Amino acid sequence: MDSSSPTTSPALATDRSALRAEAQEALQALTGRADADFHDGQFEAIAALVEERRRVLVVQRTGWGKSAVYFLAALLQRRRGSGPALIISPLIALMRDQVAAARRAGVRAEAISSANPTQWSDIESALDTDELDVLLVSPERLVNPRFRAEQMPRLIERCGLLVIDEAHCISDWGHDFRPDYRRLRDLVAELGDQVPVLATTATANSRVVADVAEQLGVQTDGAAPVLTLRGTLTRDSLRLGCLTLPDDRARLEYLARYLDDLPGSGIIYTLTVSAAEDLADLLNRPGRRVVAYTGRTDSEERAELEQALKDNEVKALAATSALGMGFDKPDLGFVVHLGAPSSPVAYYQQVGRAGRATDTADVLLLPGREDRAIWEYFATASMPAQADADAVLAELGASGSPLSTPALEARVDVKRSALELLLKVLAVEGAVDSVRGGWVSTGAAWAYDAPRYENVARARREEQQAMLDYESLQPGDPQQCRMMFLARQLDDGTATPCGRCDVCTDPWYPVPGSAPAPRTRSHEGAPAAGDGSDAPGTVPADHGDDNASREAVSRLLDRVGVPVDPRKQWPQGLDRVGVTSESGGPVRGNIPPGERLEEGRALARMSDLGWAVPLRNLLTVDEQGRRVDAALTPAIANRVVEVLTDWDWQRRPAAVLAVPSMTRPGLVRDLGAGIARIGKMQDLGQLGLSPGATPQRGARNSAFRVAALWDRFTIPPELAEQIAALDGAPILLVDDEIDTRWTMTIAGRLLRRSGSGPVLPLALALVS
Template identity: 60%
Template sequence: MAASDNTPATSGLHQQAVDLLHALTGRADAHFHPGQFEAIEALVENSRRALVVQRTGWGKSAVYFIASLLLRARGRGPTLIVSPLLALMRDQVAAASRAGVCAASISSANATEWSQVLGQLDRDEVDVLLISPERLNNARFREEQLPQLVNRMGLLVVDEAHCISDWGHDFRPDYRRIKDLIRQLPPTVPVLATTATANQRVVHDVQEQLGVGLVESGREPVMTLRGPLARASLRLGVLRLPSNTVRLAWLLEHLGSLEGSGIVYALTISAAEDTAHALREAGYNVEAYTGRTDPADRERLESALKDNQVKALVATSALGMGFDKPDLGFVVHMGAPSSPVAYYQQVGRAGRATERADVLLLPGMEDREIWEYFATASMPTEAKARAVLRELGEAQAPLSVGALEARVDIKRSPLNMLLRVLAVEGAVEQVQGGWQVTGAAWHYDAPRYQRIHQARINEQNAMLDYENKSTCRMQMLVEQLDDPQAAPCGRCDNCAGAWYPTHVSQQAAENATATLKRVGVEIDPRAQWPVGLQRLGVPLKGTIAPGERAAAGRAVARLTDLGWGNRLREIFHTDAQGAPVDQPVDQELGRACVEVLAQWAHDGWSGAGRPAGIVSMPSVHRPQLVQSLAMGLAGAGRLPYLGELALAPGHPGGAGGNGAYQLASVWQKFQITPQLQTALDNMNGAPVLLVDDLVDSRWSLTVAARELRLAGAAAVLPFVLASRG
């Protein structure tokens, strides 16, 4: 903690707090930052409700740990901290122990330890209990454990409180339940909410949530402590490069010149994995960290970065709130987040305890497409909400999410999000066995969602302003957070000139080109039918029989890949009227396809054996593309083209939404023609290559492969141009 010019007058409480601060930081010369002791005093002496909006690294956790110990010394019960990420819980528990705080957590990651933690709570051995907001949506926790905590709680802390607000960049529906929790608390229980990323609109929203019941009880309003958000240690810059190849080449050449260890952010999982692979090939010690990373591996990778055992983690937003490395030396973004507030939150990981940290944004041509995808995927519609309520209302018993998927055409992740929103709004509840309606009236607030949608567009435009305008970059970021003290920083590239190299050598460009030209992505075969297919008229369930499965397949690349992704997105674009553009495979893409087949053959054809013929999928939108691909592969591989699967006459088609509906939309859609059956019979059960243009859910390939296996093919090896995954 830095020394403060306005340290409060010495008092008994102040001296106790300072002693605890020394223990927490391990420094005998530590002093409170302006506002820290004021917040502690308001919580401990006056049982206030307080909102603290301060930059990352200011010491918000010190406020609630010290307040917790002071309240415990006065005989109060344990502090309950609601934290959004397991990584945050790990860091906080470790920090608390240094100050003598006995901290424990209840989360999905330590379910086997719950009984031990509850026993400690019963014996009053826990000073601080950390839970995720999702615990508040757990029926067992709410009914069996939460009432005891409410009766004994000494302090409630809402960390990363911007998650309360759906105006915030990282809204979590379950945070809305905190308002109900606050309403249950006795007036003597103080409440603290903390965040570093809240503009004035989010501040008002959080104040409203915290202030429930204050007016009726005649108590003081919510106390808000807001400090300057600019980070004096950060040196910001934007380097716009002409292509993904040059952008990757810059990173390959210059990552080593960035001081210390840091984070390289990417917008998608595939971009993070591709970038990490390229950097490792160039000799850098880096690892990928994404939503696909196993929880145990996440903890290992976080520790490796904290201990400077890696130069960088190449991460998606999965590495964000909660990761604390005070000496993080740099943050580089390969593509821009859609919001300056989200960008501020990510770059705020750097330079917390160093005089300087470098922050560089390398925008990508595909950024806007990615922004639009995530924006539309997260917005619930009234039709989908009504469908969920109707199916739950007609069910005779609670429905699991899997069972509900067979009744509503919504994918798993959006369905989970929608259920949490409806639960917070009181329309549904999670009980033993699944979800059920509450019977309460529900209204879809269309104007509110439209306002949120417009706010997202405004944020995207503000991010483009950050990239392109000549204003001080730090000033632009903190102005987005309505910081009244926003001013030019004097350090960023707009204030002081480019501090980063802008050149890319020929060798780095060649290395990047080689990396991005690499082709070949494995397509994992489906092994399990979706739950509840019988309700949709499909007589399937359980495991897909081994004799009816596809083998592992191959795609040239993902649509989100840094290299071939751009080229493939061009192929799958639509015209001005929204109609698909259909054209034959060009020579360059044809060579890439042959390269994938050659590598696949070298790897042993997924253990299925060399294909003896090629079958193509019927295409409604791009028949030229698929036919030219199949015929080209047949010529290059000297394989006979056996023909095309037929579309069943009168089949309704439809893309479907979640797995059950996607499968139902293609069930019995494909037929073996007499000519194709004859060709398969003549092959005496040899493997076949099944060719299509694009794979998403894999259900079309799965159903088509099943038909071919039943018609006599010993194995079916799917090959496509592009994968959405």
């Protein structure tokens, strides 16, 4: 713990003793235990906030009791006449738990979030009448113009304590950087030095700690420096392991076979939404409920699933990182990862959900071959580009009124998700502002911090390599240990070998192809090998459903044919990018039914379990980022036939037409010709390309993508004659990938307007 205490006078010591007694009584009310006492550092943080009005950064492991510090400090501050505490909390789930915990301690707490808009006016009234001790808000709420204009001035004027939970989100060096958290630096400055500030996190290395402390330290001369209280980050209850299996089939069969042997209920993390959904479908069965929890799960269902896990009504939630910070089930028995997070720090944060109030919890990593490709996608998607920032600022500067995000999207070629992130970054850095009606330029000078972003990108690559190093740790090295490795990634130099992980001892989990080795759990309360108990990790005597599990895995991995919904509306702002109809009129609103595609099919998603690797191997790019025109493999060709066989179309296509490809011409041409031959359909060859057409690059959002495609394709006279001869029969339109769906939409519209019958798109891979 990086703290030091000056010599105290007798009077101050007496006051401190009285404060401790008062705080301990409140702690016992919060926990419901008459014997509750403070962990090392908890009371020191409370005293620094209440007595000295300090700025305090607490870095302590999950389960240490950081929330107790800020609730008790808020309560004690209120008793001394201070205003309500403002707690910045990142997740709705966390807010729910925090409000419930505060109320148990007699703290009057409420939260303002997207989950309770009907209660906002009542909460605001309670603030006005001083009936609230604690208000929890998300960092995103600070951007809301109405909240910022109507609520923030009153909160700043009356705030008795500011708490920044999950403070690593402030730092873009952190594993879960959120641009809106950067606004808190300005909020800290507005509060002044008389309002104590507490920042808490369990996942911050030295670089993140320094960055957060620097932002908390915005103050006038003479104020005390930020007090950092840092404890050991190792978790004695966790038993870590990593098992590398050859492919997705082996990993899924392993989970299907051994999931029931893991203790209690837990979380199985995946890297993608589709993997979580597929995994839940595979593992869910009578007597063993497994449900998906992802970013696509609505807020009401999330709350229900979280409660079901807390009540042990499910064996596991198959979850993405959407279930992370803030979820609190003290007796969570296990955490399994199907695919590794991109950094040991992110991994530590997720495994920290387990074993918070139990003697033991099992943590197993099952890395996948596709992990690195997924890491790279998310890493590049989160980094703002200078050209994009310059384009956004130029458009806002030229506009005489606020521009909404959709309006901006029609002016700059930036994908919606990236544009929203970029606007947040620019807002935090003072270059733009969110107002009613959209975004405006502030006119403030702004420069792209290229060195910082380059350093962050380098740090991300180093974190990825560290995760690979974690996976490759080998038993027998006295200087290695999985828990010690994770702690050192967080710059906790106090860690020593845990004596429990599969590097310190033999594997505690079943290893396929080997006999179960005798094992002893080194932590108190756990069963030893040979004591007659069914210790989690030992191979059960009977797995009679192994064949059923293997068949279920095969059904999942062999499943092909993902529906692709047709686009039904044009993006906004096509007039601004030069798109007009054949008559010169605007293109907007609904796509006429007679110009739409039918529902299509893709062989599989690029993120599907089982298919990510073979599809990426086929649809690969070279070292310069150019697409490789590889040959269609027999295995994938056979799966395409299965998709066609199972397709429940109303009328069977009479002909096949390929979208012309300038990057994979052989693959797409062979795909179309092969389908025509096997399906006994007419081979129409491919659409024509307009003169001067070049390989498609750069267009990222919908409006610019449509503009780039609008006049790209042609129908040569011979093809027009063939289409007319089909007399309205359906056409199968094939391509290698479907990403935004606009290529197929524009090509299909051209065909429909030329007199074709229904157009059914088919591609090897659905990218997004």
